Amino acid sequence: MLRPEFTSDLANKLMDGAWINLISAHGQGRRRTLADLRRHLPASLPVVLIDLKLHAEQLPVLLSRQSAITGPMLLVIHNFHLLQNPDLIGQLQELKKIHGLSLLVTSEVKCDHFPLDTEDLMLPPLQRTEIANELQRRGIDADSALIEQIIRADMPCSELEKIMAP
Known part of the structure; x- marks a missing residue:
């Protein structure tokens, strides 16, 4: 575990239903934090990961099936800063109505151009x-x-x- 205290705190927030935008520049450890995060979450918690760099087409498909999404669940959208379709933000916001659904988006920058109701959390520098x-x-x-x-x-x-x- 690379950042054990930070990762534990992040897991606790997500288990409490938080919506978080984890922000850090490229090469600072967002991907590693996601891998370490899985070890802090209960094995029974479904985690859906969509990397917009690799599979941007999966997000609209997932959002089109909102009625099938039930909590508890963690939805992770990696490389959120690459989102090209602003219409998806409203559909993402609708997910807040689903009890037990947490959202973690990771970005290289704060995404003010797509206002999503998340807590911005900076990935701390490695110690x-x-x-x-x-x-x-x-x-x-x-x-x-x-x-x-x-x-x-x-x-x-x-x-x-x-x-x-x-």
Whole structure:
């Protein structure tokens, strides 16, 4: 778990029904946070993930079947900043009426051009201890020079993944 405290807090908010826009620049760890988040959520909670970068066509299909959506459920829309159809925002807002449905969108920027009723939450920067713990879990010597290299990288999570790759 890369950001254990943050991820735990995020999971608790989502379990309480929150609608959140998780914001961070590319390479900061949005995708990794989603992977870690799954470990904090009950296995019984259905999670639907749509990555707009890879499968933008799935969102309108899902929204056209709103009547079949029931809670509890977590809907995750990754790369929300790539949304091209503003008409989908109204349909997304309609999902708020579904008891037990939580929404997590991830974006590289705040999406003011598509006003969705979400709490904006900035992904915090990686901390030295988090990096050291992750390297140690992978059996990599977490010396201060390596940690500093990751901290100073433009895309620290991408740098960390590159270092940990076999």
